[in-house]
Amino acid sequence: xxxxxxxxxxxxxxxxxxxxxxxxxxxxxxxxxxxxxxxxxxxxxxxxxxxxxxxxxxxxxxxxxxxxxxxxxxxxxxxxxxxxxxxxxxxxxxxxxxxxxxxxxxxxxxxxxxxxxxxxxxxxxxxxxxxxxxxxxxxxxxxxxxxxxxxxxxxxxxxxxxxxxxxxxxxxxxxxxxxxxxxxxx
Numbered sequence: 577x578x579x580x581x582x583x584x585x586x587x588x589x590x591x592x593x594x595x596x597x598x599x600x601x602x603x604x605x606x607x608x609x610x611x612x613x614x615x616x617x618x619x620x621x622x623x624x625x626x627x628x629x630x631x632x633x634x635x636x637x638x639x640x641x642x643x644x645x646x647x648x649x650x651x652x653x654x655x656x657x658x659x660x661x662x663x664x665x666x667x668x669x670x671x672x673x674x675x676x677x678x679x680x681x682x683x684x685x686x687x688x689x690x691x692x693x694x695x696x697x698x699x700x701x702x703x704x705x706x707x708x709x710x711x712x713x714x715x716x717x718x719x720x721x722x723x724x725x726x727x728x729x730x731x732x733x734x735x736x737x738x739x740x741x742x743x744x745x746x747x748x749x750x751x752x753x754x755x756x757x758x759x760x761x762x
Contacts, residue, residue: 599749602712604729604756612727612757618647618655619662621718623670632672632709641743642668645750646715653757662720669714672735677706709735715753729753 623639646666647657655664681700688698710732717727731753736742 598745599731599733599752601753601756602730602732604753605727607724607726610726612653612655615655615663615719617658617662618650618664618666618717619658619660620646621665621667623668632674634670634672638742638746639668639670641746642670642713642750645747646754649750649754649757653754664726665718665720667716667718669716670711672709672711675708675710676704677708678702679705711735713749713753727757729756 620643623643646668650664650666651657679702681703683698683700686703711734712730712732714730715728716725718724719726731749733745733749736745
């Protein structure tokens with residue numbers, strides 16, 4: 577038995593699974609001279625949870641979990657939370673939309689059903705195979721003194737159906753989002 581081949585295959589599998597994260601960081605952007613170390617305190621602005629009529633209302637416990645995770649990430653980077661005149665304001669936007677998963681019909685797998693006369697047509701069409709919820713979190717860090725955006729990021733993920741999995745996804749997403757903050761800050 578070739579143990580080296582098995583070991584290399586396992587390493588490859590672990591790398592592939594690690595790359596297949598359930599959270600995608602879509603966009604991160606920092607101001608030209610942004611340095612997180614120049615700020616001491618942070619606070620949260622009022623949270624926008626998608627007032628759009630097409631979006632799904634966000635439960636308050638999920639917003640609270642997001643704030644807790646973001647506070648933890650900023651505290652790990654040396655900032656302290658303050659409700660009175662913070663140096664850095666955190667603006668959150670949360671939107672959850674219901675999506676449809678579809679597939680295209682194919683004449684090989686979805687043949688036409690023939691009945692009666694030979695006048696029939698077949699067209700490829702989309703068929704719904706499932707529904708899911710997709711959430712988008714946007715985080716903006718605003719320099720309060722200058723009232724200027726200094727860092728922004730967005731992450732997307734499928735929202736799990738089980739509540740205990742939602743907390744895990746929030747932790748994973750915020751951690752992944754803020755890992756780009758250390759890379760972007762100078």
